[in-house]
Amino acid sequence: MSDVTIPQPTRPWQRKRQDVVRSAVSIGAVGVLSLVIVLFTGFAGVDGWAVTVFLVSVLLIIVRGRKMSVKERGNAKVQLFITAAALLAFAPWISIFGSVLVKGIVGLKLNFVTSDMRTTVPDDELNLGGALHAMLGSLLMVVMATAITLPLGILSGVYLTEIKGRFTFLVRFVIQSMSGVPSIVAGLFVFTTYVSATHGPTAFGGSLALGILMLPTVARTSEEVLKLVPDDLRSASLALGARQWRTTLMVVLPTVRSGLITAAILGVARVIGETAPLLLTAGSNTAFWFNPLKGPIASLPIYVFGMLQIGTEYAVNRAWTGALVLMLTVFALFFTARKLGGKDKR
């Protein structure tokens, strides 16, 4: 028998050293060429750089593409375009996170969270005055809005998953459309029905407007988590002789307790930054106002908005710091919701 050569397994997908060197050279070439172009033409700034690098990369693919097959060349071009467009889509958010962090941290001193604007004008130095009143105002309104909305949202979720009556389609459709109501329209509605008929802008008016905007989020999330309850649990409970109301209240709802908390948190994250409805329904103030039924109240988004309207250097600094606090709050809520939500799925 002749020698049988056992073929060594090849791994065509593995990058060869040659490929690595080649792509390093390409990246280097793109960098150098872009630098030359940026230096000798009028392009400047981040956007000028981005455009230059993109154009040079296209050029490189055209040059290198002569050695590739048609399929490879097409693939490379498309990949470049998709990557560039995706980066363009993500760039604004990175810019937002970065600028809010960098510009907001300037004014983030202890007094920002411990004092209000009662004795301070927006033009004062940043170590005077703060946004405590605005944070407390936002907190108060959000708590009231949650107290109104959470029960309604959970009832909607229970209706859609437990009762499944003849309005199921209608309720789901209405909740979906309600999530598209512009925030200013919600504010206008509360203004015409409540605010103008009573004492003018109040914390309660603000929380009604926020509640309208929050309800769809809470209802939809509740439905999603209630769907995760296994039917076995319901059947077991019913088989033990419990009525539907006992099954729902004592078996189904307790099972998804953390999911329902998630629903509330996501709802809060949805509305805590709402500005337009509060302009119409809650007004603004320089100190915390304790009576939710009478008198305007400050809130964090309105604080940012107002400071930005004033427009002087220190006022704009305060606006950025307010935005930083707002953004951190939203992210904290978001991560809490995600952690809790992960718990139920397991």
Place this chain on the structure above:
Amino acid sequence: MNIVAPIKREMHVVHSRGDKVFRGIVTAGALTSLVILGLIGSFLFARGAQVFSQYGLKFITGTNWSSSMEEGIPSEFGMGPMLVGTIVVSVIALLFAVPMSIAGALYIEFYATGRVRKIMSGLLDLAAAIPSIIFGLWGIQIFTNFGQRWASFLGNRLGFVPIFNTISDNYGRSPFVAGCVLAAMVVPITTSVAREVYSRTPRELIDTCYALGGSKWGAIKTVVLPFGKSGVVGGAMLGLGRALGETVAVYLVLNLNFRYTFRILESEGGNVASLIATRFGESSSEELTALVAAGFVLFLLTLSVNMVASAIVAKTTRS
């Protein structure tokens, strides 16, 4: 011997009294959202009805919005320029947002791997949670510099095209810049819908494409994009609904001016929601009625866009 096929037994569900009460309460709770939506529509219509009957269709098409405080001089309310401005800004936003979202969704779903993919999808979720006031703040303080530069680039080279024509040399606070900021707001929504739809593409179809010798782009072009088409349309319309109703971001970035304008690079434009926010504080009761009527028109517009959008999305993401 004949075999009798089993007959499905008739089931009668008799609810106990407790259950009846329970079901009643839950149904009532679930229907409150319907009641609220109905109340919003009917109250805004009732408050604005006077304006609709007084001006008729001229309220939509009229070009003049002036509130007179003096006796004898009549006020005039026509929201035409603002309505057109709203649509112009939103269309600009969508023109940027839709291609970027498709690319972003394809990138996350098919090109990015490992950690990059994880970071990007996390970033996408977070971006959807950024409040609009922060977009407005960023838009006027940071983005306007870039937007102005791009707008002057466009204006200098394409100035002969009517919509890129400008009278003044000031490119900031224009519908173009506002549209770009709105695009940044809309992209998270459209991208996550597009991604959701693309991820439902049957794996076998993509693999078939590869097995036939197709490239990655070939598979995307022939399988993924056609499969996700209507979902992307739905996502774009959801984004449109958000862009049409946006208030503070547009209010902060755009220079509101009450004139019909199609010069998207010129530093003037309009938006119904910003009109309400601007005029609200200092309006007479007559103007307030007109603002409520304008709010009703905006409500109808966004509601119809949103209903169509959610119907499309629901249809494509079912299965």
